[in-house]
Amino acid sequence: xxxxxxxxxxxxxxxxxxxxxxxxxxxxxxxxxxxxxxxxxxxxxxxxxxxxxxxxxxxxxxxxxxxxxxxxxxxxxxxxxxxxxxxxxxxxxxxxxxxxxxxxxxxxxxxx
Amino acid sequence: xxxxxxxxxxxxxxxxxxxxxxxxxxxxxxxxxxxxxxxxxxxxxxxxxxxxxxxxxxxxxxxxxxxxxxxxxxxxxxxxxxxxxxxxxxxxxxxxxxxxxxxxxxxxxxxxxxxx
Numbered sequence: 588x589x590x591x592x593x594x595x596x597x598x599x600x601x602x603x604x605x606x607x608x609x610x611x612x613x614x615x616x617x618x619x620x621x622x623x624x625x626x627x628x629x630x631x632x633x634x635x636x637x638x639x640x641x642x643x644x645x646x647x648x649x650x651x652x653x654x655x656x657x658x659x660x661x662x663x664x665x666x667x668x669x670x671x672x673x674x675x676x677x678x679x680x681x682x683x684x685x686x687x688x689x690x691x692x693x694x695x696x697x698x699x
Numbered sequence: 700x701x702x703x704x705x706x707x708x709x710x711x712x713x714x715x716x717x718x719x720x721x722x723x724x725x726x727x728x729x730x731x732x733x734x735x736x737x738x739x740x741x742x743x744x745x746x747x748x749x750x751x752x753x754x755x756x757x758x759x760x761x762x763x764x765x766x767x768x769x770x771x772x773x774x775x776x777x778x779x780x781x782x783x784x785x786x787x788x789x790x791x792x793x794x795x796x797x798x799x800x801x802x803x804x805x806x807x808x809x810x811x812x813x814x815x
Contacts, residue, residue: 629807690744
């Protein structure tokens with residue numbers, strides 16, 4: 588199947604732990620994005636990447652880290668420095684020329 | 700700064716009613732794109748429409764229609780004869796090019812409930 592795969596769908600984290608959310612795409616899109624969704628706050632941009640080995644901070648990057656070693660993959664690590672990580676995380680990709688962004692099915696992270 | 704405002708947090712309508720979702724945007728760029736997405740309970744955002752800043756023609760797709768007015772910086776979305784399956788959260792988004800990288804700025808979304 589073509590598209591964007593996020594895993595896992597549900598993730599539970601203990602206080603103080605780092606966790607990594609996976610995002611894989613086979614759309615051959617250059618740009619990839621991570622958004623966080625909280626109730627009533629819409630989607631907020633965490634990090635984005637246009638090309639391999641390059642990425643930029645979004646509006647709420649503190650407590651998060653990313654890597655872009657392959658075009659197909661853009662994992663997001665939620666570190667222990669993120670004080671309120673419980674949220675719904677969405678990965679997106681976009682092709683060249685300001686096309687629409689395509690979204691994965693999301694990962695719901697809960698701190699226990 | 701870029702900003703997208705969806706002032707309607709939640710709207711409830713009875714099936715077959717028409718409903719309009721409002722979207723107001725701010726940008727300094729003359730070239731930009733506007734989008735609408737639907738988020739059903741499953742969580743994945745589904746693309747509905749893209750409109751560039753040079754095309755103010757209204758668009759209709761089945762029961763959906765969009766009204767883009769640059770003079771008021773608005774890009775409103777109307778569902779005609781709403782159905783229960785239209786119940787979802789709808790997001791308006793703005794995209795500007797930043798030296799080749801496109802950032803997508805989303806509004807806070809409008810939750811639409813269509814009652815049978």
